[in-house]
Amino acid sequence: MNQDVPYKTYLTEAELPGAWYNLRADMKTKPAPLLNPGTGKPMTAEELNHVFCEELVKQELDNDTPFIPIPQEVRDFYKMFRPSPLVRAYFLEQALGTPAHIYYKFEGNNTSGSHKLNSAVAQAYYAKAQGLKGVTTETGAGQWGTALSMACAFFKLDCKVFMVKCSYEQKPFRREVMRTYGADVTPSPSMETQVGRKINAEHPGTTGSLGCAISEAVEAAVTREGYRYVLGSVLSQVLLHQSIIGLETHAALKKLGVKPDVIIGCAGGGSNLGGLIAPFMGEKLRGEADYRIVAVEPASCPSFTRGRYAYDFCDTGRVCPLAKMYTLGHDFIPSASHAGGLRYHGMSSVLSELYDEGFIEAKAVEQTSVFQAAEQFARTEGILPAPESSHAIRVAIDEALRCKAEGKAENIVFGLTGTGYFDLTAYQSFNDGKMSDYIPTDEELAANFAKMPTL
Numbered sequence: 001m002n003q004d005v006p007y008k009t010y011l012t013e014a015e016l017p018g019a020w021y022n023l024r025a026d027m028k029t030k031p032a033p034l035l036n037p038g039t040g041k042p043m044t045a046e047e048l049n050h051v052f053c054e055e056l057v058k059q060e061l062d063n064d065t066p067f068i069p070i071p072q073e074v075r076d077f078y079k080m081f082r083p084s085p086l087v088r089a090y091f092l093e094q095a096l097g098t099p100a101h102i103y104y105k106f107e108g109n110n111t112s113g114s115h116k117l118n119s120a121v122a123q124a125y126y127a128k129a130q131g132l133k134g135v136t137t138e139t140g141a142g143q144w145g146t147a148l149s150m151a152c153a154f155f156k157l158d159c160k161v162f163m164v165k166c167s168y169e170q171k172p173f174r175r176e177v178m179r180t181y182g183a184d185v186t187p188s189p190s191m192e193t194q195v196g197r198k199i200n201a202e203h204p205g206t207t208g209s210l211g212c213a214i215s216e217a218v219e220a221a222v223t224r225e226g227y228r229y230v231l232g233s234v235l236s237q238v239l240l241h242q243s244i245i246g247l248e249t250h251a252a253l254k255k256l257g258v259k260p261d262v263i264i265g266c267a268g269g270g271s272n273l274g275g276l277i278a279p280f281m282g283e284k285l286r287g288e289a290d291y292r293i294v295a296v297e298p299a300s301c302p303s304f305t306r307g308r309y310a311y312d313f314c315d316t317g318r319v320c321p322l323a324k325m326y327t328l329g330h331d332f333i334p335s336a337s338h339a340g341g342l343r344y345h346g347m348s349s350v351l352s353e354l355y356d357e358g359f360i361e362a363k364a365v366e367q368t369s370v371f372q373a374a375e376q377f378a379r380t381e382g383i384l385p386a387p388e389s390s391h392a393i394r395v396a397i398d399e400a401l402r403c404k405a406e407g408k409a410e411n412i413v414f415g416l417t418g419t420g421y422f423d424l425t426a427y428q429s430f431n432d433g434k435m436s437d438y439i440p441t442d443e444e445l446a447a448n449f450a451k452m453p454t455l
């Protein structure tokens with residue numbers, strides 16, 4: 001192997017970022033505020049404090065402070081799994097025969113298996129610092145619930161997870177990881193909440209959805225003394241915590257003297273992409289540098305490429321505030337795609353605004369081609385990637401092949417958000433040749449747009 005930079009680059013403990021970077025501070029047009037669905041007015045801190053931890057509400061509403069110090073306790077926890085490596089994908093480059101240089105930032109090196117732990121530990125810390133007893137949340141495929149239970153175990157907080165019933169039944173291993181870390185895991189819709197009982201009565205035998213589990217988790221938090229609700233993506237505070245990914249990547253590339261041409265990430269609610277691109281987008285917004293930034297989403301849940309930029313509900317039960325975002329409509333239920341983490345109807349309001357202004361490109365990719373990329377990556381670079389992460393791999397490979405056709409040695413950087421050990425039924429369906437590529441029709445999308453609130 002002819003190496004011009006090391007296969008892996010790590011920052012030293014002393015080089016680790018001491019503050020998160022708040023991309024909103026450099027945006028000329030700020031993301032639209034969350035609205036109270038009752039009054040149509042922006043949510044105040046006081047209203048949000050009933051649902052979320054106070055310090056996290058401050059971060060959610062802060063569009064101006066560029067750097068927010070990472071509390072020492074959080075930095076200490078980060079040391080267990082950070083820095084994450086920036087890897088030069090020499091083996092993949094070789095297999096593709098591309099002159100491009102491919103780098104990936106690997107966030108799967110912790111038990112929860114994804115980047116979600118970066119925000120889970122921050123949120124658990126602030127809940128503990130506020131003197132709370134515990135937090136509630138929902139989890140679909142289970143990555144967020146797993147990350148949050150690890151963080152809550154560390155800070156000695158109760159963790160109540162509403163897990164979408166079909167995942168609860170089909171993914172017993174994730175459920176058991178959460179229970180091992182002490183979380184209380186309830187299949188949703190449950191009979192423990194009013195909204196759960198209502199959904200069960202109206203749809204007997206339903207196996208649940210993310211939107212409905214969110215409604216249950218919010219109700220469980222606001223009706224319980226000493227509890228608040230936490231969320232693993234979409235919110236601006238989560239993008240803030242995830243900026244640790246981008247800050248480390250930026251520092252490592254600087255050490256290597258490498259300037260990226262293209263930065264690629266998968267986009268579900270937008271937290272890993274928002275975190276990875278943060279410092280690069282900051283430079284772009286301040287006119288200091290330019291990069292192509294590409295969001296990759298599943299063709300089965302195409303919020304950016306086929307969604308509307310409008311105010312919409314964040315959950316099916318309509319208990320959450322309204323957010324202005326690229327959305328497929330709060331009633332949109334994506335087909336049973338295997339990338340559970342990318343099946344959300346909306347997108348971060350920060351990324352939505354940047355996309356609307358043309359700072360981000362978006363691509364939608366089909367499931368089978370994503371797993372072809374995953375297979376090639378696993379066989380060359382050794383890591384078994386999560387289906388979500390493999391969306392970014394697909395486009396990184398496509399970009400590398402474009403570079404080959406054009407004879408260009410561009411630097412391609414992508415986020416490898418996690419590992420796929422809990423997604424082996426998805427790999428099984430791919431290996432058996434039984435995977436399908438469902439793409440919603442324009443009529444289906446229009447039916448859901450019609451049900452969106454009019455503001």
Ligand SMILES: *Cc1c(COP(=O)(O)O)cnc(C)c1O
Pocket residue numbers: 113114115116143144232233234266267268269270271272273341342386388389417418419
């Ligand atoms: C949750 C998840 C995602 C998608 O979430 P974002 O908020 O869009 O980053 C991507 N990859 C993995 C491994 C995940 O667990």
